[in-house]
Amino acid sequence: MHHPFTPVAAVPVDPRRARVHEEGWQSRSPSGAYALDARPHRPADAASATGGHRPGVTVPAGVFQGEGLLALDPGDGSPVRLWAAPDPVHEVPSLRLTPAGPVAEISADRPVKEFTGPDIQAVLAEWASGLGVPAPRPAPTVWCSGHAYRTGAGGVSGTTEASGATEDDIHENLRAMDTLDLPIDVVLIDDGHQKALGDWLTLSGRFRSRRGIAEAVRARGRRAGIWTAPFLVDPGSDLAAGHPDWLVRTADGGLAHAGRPRGRDLYVLDTTHPGAAAYLTEVFRTLRAEGYDCFRADFLSAGALDGVRHTPVDPLTAYRDGIALIRAAIGPEAYLLGSGAPILPSIGLFDAMRVGPDTAPHRAPEAGDFSRPGQDAAEFTGAARQWQHGRFWTNDPDCLLARPVVETRERWAAHMEATGGLRASGDRLLSLDPWGVDTTRRLLSGGE
The missing domain is CATH 3.20.20.70 (Aldolase class I)
Structure with missing residues (x-):
């Protein structure tokens, strides 16, 4: 089911130094941090869109999109900001970041919560720890x-x-x-x-x-x-x-x-x-x-x-x-x-x-x-x-x-x-x- 995107935040950024983390839908979906002028990884064809990305989702050119969470390092010394699903297990909103000069415009197709931290990996790790999942047992070789x-x-x-x-x-x-x-x-x-x-x-x-x-x-x-x-x-x-x-x-x-x-x-x-x-x-x-x-x-x-x-x-x-x-x-x-x-x-x-x-x-x-x-x-x-x-x-x-x-x-x-x-x-x-x-x-x- 598709929901309309509504504005979440407009964040001042240094366009040359800012970084945005896209979280992909599934294991194979590209996930990572990009400069605001970078071209994020997208599916090469329709089969890849279904088998390697979130099916039925087409991201507009020039827009970053995360599934369930998206993080922004503004690049100007201010804290990193993370927007994430309130209940990520049961509902995974899509979030978008649209660069607009000195501002990054954030929108989402369902409600999200905001968190802050010192860097992208740190804020993601803190958010993950806050979900209270028991630590995994030792892995076999x-x-x-x-x-x-x-x-x-x-x-x-x-x-x-x-x-x-x-x-x-x-x-x-x-x-x-x-x-x-x-x-x-x-x-x-x-x-x-x-x-x-x-x-x-x-x-x-x-x-x-x-x-x-x-x-x-x-x-x-x-x-x-x-x-x-x-x-x-x-x-x-x-x-x-x-x-x-x-x-x-x-x-x-x-x-x-x-x-x-x-x-x-x-x-x-x-x-x-x-x-x-x-x-x-x-x-x-x-x-x-x-x-x-x-x-x-x-x-x-x-x-x-x-x-x-x-x-x-x-x-x-x-x-x-x-x-x-x-x-x-x-x-x-x-x-x-x-x-x-x-x-x-x-x-x-x-x-x-x-x-x-x-x-x-x-x-x-x-x-x-x-x-x-x-x-x-x-x-x-x-x-x-x-x-x-x-x-x-x-x-x-x-x-x-x-x-x-x-x-x-x-x-x-x-x-x-x-x-x-x-x-x-x-x-x-x-x-x-x-x-x-x-x-x-x-x-x-x-x-x-």
């Missing part, structure tokens, strides 16, 4: 199969079909962890284990037994983790064919689309439907019973899309209730890592959160779109969301990529060291050279 076994330039985001590791790949890396003496707590099977998005309990041809892998991991003294995109449904899945009533609809009766992370439109699971809710519960209870206790849930913003649902609740309530179903199914001890999630509505629901787009072996994101994979994009947004770390959850900057073919691998490792947070390895471990092995061991050990 992780090895994840996603990055090293993708095909295509963009991996999951850039290929039509799922790609990923095989069961034999998992076993190879499991042996290598012991051989290389790497302090890895969790072995996480990423995208590609499932037959289709939505058919989570049906294996793809790459895997023989999910339970068998979990048992092998645990036999070596490590924990088993697994990736899902719980709110995405592939049009070609058994779920879509058998249960079209479980899918979110548009106002005209069509099926809601969650963008094109696979090169084709994907549907959205309506977790307010009792059948869909029971299915989602069964999926996560089954995975938990098979021995998995670390869950990476991805593309979560799909669960907060506008649409017609079985139960007429607002999208953010539907989203939070959907995550609550997952948490209830996996239990309080399991580790829950969010990704592609609407940031503010996720407060209090996760142990860790991906705070930027995916990193990649290359620096520049495709088409210059900072919601797409690339080290530049992951560094920009990951550093700007440092204020969330330890206050909402453990920040997840994405995996260390330390194999020789990775561009500027030293710089990416330095970014991970500087920001702290969840430490994960994303390489085929046998592809690491001595520098890669040493750096992976050091970062996973918590060394600086």
